[in-house]
Amino acid sequence: MNAVDLSVQIGRLKLKNPVMPASGCFGYGEEYAPYYDLSRLGAIVVKGTTADPCPGNPPVRLAETPAGLLNAIGLQNPGAVAAAAKINKLGALGIPVIVNVAGHSTEDYCRAVRILETESTASAYELNVSCPNVASGGMAFGTRPETTAALVKKVRALTDRTLIVKLSPNVTDIVAIARAAAEAGADALSLINTLLGMAIDIKTRRPVLANLTGGLSGPAVKPVALRMVWQVTSAVEVPVIGLGGISNADDAVEFMLAGATAVAIGTANFRNPYACPEVIDGIAGYLRHNGFASVTEIVGLAKKERPGGEHGAGKTDYCP
Numbered sequence: 001m002n003a004v005d006l007s008v009q010i011g012r013l014k015l016k017n018p019v020m021p022a023s024g025c026f027g028y029g030e031e032y033a034p035y036y037d038l039s040r041l042g043a044i045v046v047k048g049t050t051a052d053p054c055p056g057n058p059p060v061r062l063a064e065t066p067a068g069l070l071n072a073i074g075l076q077n078p079g080a081v082a083a084a085a086k087i088n089k090l091g092a093l094g095i096p097v098i099v100n101v102a103g104h105s106t107e108d109y110c111r112a113v114r115i116l117e118t119e120s121t122a123s124a125y126e127l128n129v130s131c132p133n134v135a136s137g138g139m140a141f142g143t144r145p146e147t148t149a150a151l152v153k154k155v156r157a158l159t160d161r162t163l164i165v166k167l168s169p170n171v172t173d174i175v176a177i178a179r180a181a182a183e184a185g186a187d188a189l190s191l192i193n194t195l196l197g198m199a200i201d202i203k204t205r206r207p208v209l210a211n212l213t214g215g216l217s218g219p220a221v222k223p224v225a226l227r228m229v230w231q232v233t234s235a236v237e238v239p240v241i242g243l244g245g246i247s248n249a250d251d252a253v254e255f256m257l258a259g260a261t262a263v264a265i266g267t268a269n270f271r272n273p274y275a276c277p278e279v280i281d282g283i284a285g286y287l288r289h290n291g292f293a294s295v296t297e298i299v300g301l302a303k304k305e306r307p308g309g310e311h312g313a314g315k316t317d318y319c320p
């Protein structure tokens with residue numbers, strides 16, 4: 001079998017392959033370690049971490065939907081000091097560990113990062129300006145370019161580690177927010193977080209989620225995520241981690257063809273604990289089958305003009 005190069009660069013991080021689990025869908029890896037060797041992952045992204053411990057929202061916090069999942073976890077986490085101990089253990093895997101950071105105010109985010117700077121060996125921060133499940137902060141930062149930029153600047157001043165900003169799809173102009181984050185010093189962007197939604201129980205005649213609304217994820221959101229990745233990677237230079245509804249290698253390849261340098265997998269891990277390694281192997285298979293030597297060759301390829309007309313005469317036959 002021909003060797004293919006799966007490595008990609010995100011800020012200062014060199015990933016041996018472009019696949020990582022998404023924040024909040026993989027804990028600290030403990031539940032998945034019995035299934036496969038986690039050092040196979042390109043990186044690991046841990047749960048949203050706040051400066052202080054956070055109990056999250058009361059139950060019911062999850063509701064299944066056709067082709068999707070609604071969650072209103074509300075950033076349940078042990079707080080930055082306890083999270084740092086778990087993050088440091090993951091260092092033994094020898095892969096980049098990315099900490100998703102959340103807060104209710106600018107000072108909250110900064111305090112969490114200050115603690116993680118001193119207490120943790122994390123390789124990178126993923127600034128969650130897009131959590132739809134908290135009463136204040138979270139998504140409120142990521143829905144306006146000015147508030148996004150102001151927060152990114154403050155956090156940028158606190159760290160030399162790679163800074164990724166995770167964008168919300170619950171906006172009218174994601175490109176404006178992506179540009180603001182990149183100009184304020186983000187090394188990379190990740191998108192998308194969940195789409196705000198709700199479910200109603202017709203027997204109780206009440207909303208299913210105690211929080212009333214939740215964030216929609218899973219296959220249902222994939223076309224929205226893909227469109228946003230296309231738009232953002234057409235407008236900014238920094239690398240983008242694409243996510244939202246990726247369940248298999250074909251989905252991941254679509255995101256990379258749209259312009260994503262790497263991909264993250266969230267909800268699919270709940271249905272199939274092997275989702276991440278299967279996507280890694282499937283991307284390698286796609287590259288081999290189509291004669292690509294490196295995964296970077298397919299990044300944004302769907303946007304490039306090809307001989308033979310608008311959609312080109314490129315190979316379309318792909319057998320997984």
Ligand SMILES: Cc1cc2nc3c(=O)[nH]c(=O)nc-3n(C[C@H](O)[C@H](O)[C@H](O)COP(=O)(O)O)c2cc1C
Pocket residue numbers: 022023024025047048049069071073075100128131166192193194216217218219221243244245246264265266267268
């Ligand atoms: C149960 C659950 C918890 C999540 N927790 C976080 C979180 O703490 N921080 C964050 O940025 N995103 C969180 N997300 C959003 C995911 O990381 C991801 O952006 C979203 O689910 C879309 O990807 P998917 O369709 O592959 O799940 C969570 C999603 C789910 C389903």
